[in-house]
Amino acid sequence: MPAEYALSNVWIGIGVVIILFFIFYGVGYMASRKTTSDADFYAAGFSIGPVTNGLGMAATWASLATFLGVIALILKLQVPFVYLWIQWAISIPLLTLLYGTSLRRMKAFTPATFIKQRYGKPSTIVIVCWMILIMVMYALGQMIGLGRAFELLFGVPYNTALVVAGLATVGFITIGGMYGATYNAAFQMVVMTIAMIVPMGAIMKAMGSSGWWFPPLAYGDMVPDMIAAIPTFFDMKYDFRWYFALIPAFTLGPVALPHLAMKVFTSSSVKNARWAVVWFAIFLGLLFSGTYVVGFAGNYFTATTGKVIAKPDQTLLILNVFYNPTLVAAFVMGGALAAGLSTIGGNLMAIAGLVGSDLLGILAPNMDAKKKMKWGYLALALGGITAILLAFKPPKFLVTSILWAFGLLATTATPAILLGVWWKEANKLALMVSSIFCGILFIVISPHVIPSICVGKGLVAALGMSGGMVTIPLSFAMFIVLSIIFNRVSALSAYAPTLEDKMVIDRIHGWGDHYEEKHYNGITVPIIIAIVCMGVFAWGLQPW
Structure with missing residues (x-):
């Protein structure tokens, strides 16, 4: 018997989404009043403290796929997936250790700023073109998820949901610049962590777990039942080369992601950039652990109830509809939306920096800084619209375009x-x-x-x-x-x-x-x- 996501009262979901967007636009508007220079627009004036930056890094890294496509992968791969995710998680510390704090001394806006100083203009154009392509692909995955989320919430066709969600998202990101993207991302990380972890406590309690009080780690008492229901769940199903291939594909790619590097560059000092990574590891560790619990619970749910999760992307949402009140299920969808919005914010700010600062710095070096910033705003908006247009015919798997972009x-x-x-x-x-x-x-x-x-x-x-x-x-x-x-x-x-x-x-x-x-x-x-x-x-x- 299939289990599907459907709110008993769609207006509750609509209300949650409206409240969230009201907050996002409010933060964006307040941030726009602080944005008076290119340093403000691209790097938040190099003024962000370690805790806020750690939250922002984690939110930008988490993405909507954390709530949808990643959990679908856990259902498919089961325990081997944890090795895949380890590679993602260590990329930010590696980014900071290998070059992030070094480039912070340059007060760079993007990694391409370093490429220009180190290799010159022709090399920079090559790297910037690759990075813009990859940022659009990354944003594409988020736009697809947003379209599906709005489709589920509002019961409208996917294409309509995509246009509404995409334009609303591009609007508040364009208004706020890096100040808005950073503070919104910090707030969004709090929302998504609560939405991922707290409702899972009630779900685990309903499933009979005594570790419901801390879902990320305390679900060990469910393991014997899981082994009885799915004996192969903890098996290492692949050969060594499969696990080794995760390193080049999923560790070395994110190390060069411009929107993650830009978060390091916004720090108020090199010391605070390093401390931001500590906070990043704590916040992202909580969220990632919670996500793995959802995958575990999804497999457990299917094995013990006989209900088939026809759309694995919806596992978290389905569990909440099945076990929790409508308001909680709607808030979880809000957390998923927050994840997508935070990552799109980072992607589009990276496109703005690559075009407005790096590319125009080469093609029009004498252009006034404020005029370059206007081009950055335009590039940000056009990048978002391009991702919306590409998402009309989405790839079969939500995370495919994102993960493939890492390898490129x-x-x-x-x-x-x-x-x-x-x-x-x-x-x-x-x-x-x-x-x-x-x-x-x-x-x-x-x-x-x-x-x-x-x-x-x-x-x-x-x-x-x-x-x-x-x-x-x-x-x-x-x-x-x-x-x-x-x-x-x-x-x-x-x-x-x-x-x-x-x-x-x-x-x-x-x-x-x-x-x-x-x-x-x-x-x-x-x-x-x-x-x-x-x-x-x-x-x-x-x-x-």
Whole structure:
């Protein structure tokens, strides 16, 4: 017997949504009054404290997929999914440790600001174009979720729901800039954490768990019944390569996400940026643990009640309709909406920064700062409208477009940032060649563009895991090897790193004007990394 999500009183759901949007627009309006410069618009005046930033980072990272598509994946993958999610969760700490606080010293608006200083204008245009494409894809997944959420709440056709939800969302994000996006995201994180965890306590109590008082961790007493009902739930169902492929696809991609890096850059100091990561880990850990409990409870619900969850994306919503009052179920939907809105806010602010600051900084370097900011506003709005238009024919799986984007980002941008920050030999032409070639290769060997040409099959191909295991190590290896070669070819000397390029590296690492050629300048470690990457590349090409 199928179980479906349906509020007994749709007006309660409508009321919850109206209240939330009223708050979001209010925060956006108040934030717009503080936005007087490009630093305010793109980086909230570099003034955000660690707790607010930690909440904002977690909200921007969580996304609507946390409430919908991710839980559907838990139902499908069961325990192995926790390894997949670990890779996502560690990306923000890695981002901060590997380059976030270093670039914070530059007062950068986006990672592309560093690319411009380190590699010059042509390389920046390549990376910015990839990042804009990826941000639109990321926002696409959120728009699809918002459309489905409004469709469920209001009982209107998906396309109508998409337009209403999308335009309402783009409106308050455009008004508020980074101040509005940050403070709204902090509030949205509180809403989504409560909506994820508190109602699950009542659900677990109804299921007979004595650990209902703290759903994220205290559901252990349900495990024996789960094993009896689904003996394979805790099995490690895949070989080692499946788990290893999560690292390039789902760890290295998010490390380069511009909207996450921008949250680090808004911090009021380098110290506060580091502390924000601690708060991020606490807040996101609560939410992620709660989400896994929902997946556990969804499997338990199906196994013990005989009811089939026909639409796995709706698992959390269905459990709340089945066990909790209508008001609670409506609030949970509000939490899901908050998750989508916070991530779209980050995506669109990243597009605004990439266009208004980075791209126009190259194409129109003498343009007035306020005029560039207006173009940033326009890019933000157009990015949102583009995501709405693309969402009219959504992919089959909500998270597919998001996770596939991670693999593309890790292929095209992560090597440029990490090698650019830590290696003075990184060459401009090598960056462009490896990024363009491997990025196109990732697109070609995925199942979404040319299905007949595909590395891997099934879920590993659809989510970009198998493709990423080929193109990401190849991109790193190509970049390293080509850099070493190009730097030693006199005809290509124009692309070799200049003294000024190298001095940028010492400055962002805190050396100030004290330059040492030997810092970050060896080739032994990069060559070893390239050899290891080629081994991974060969492994990834083996039949899946």
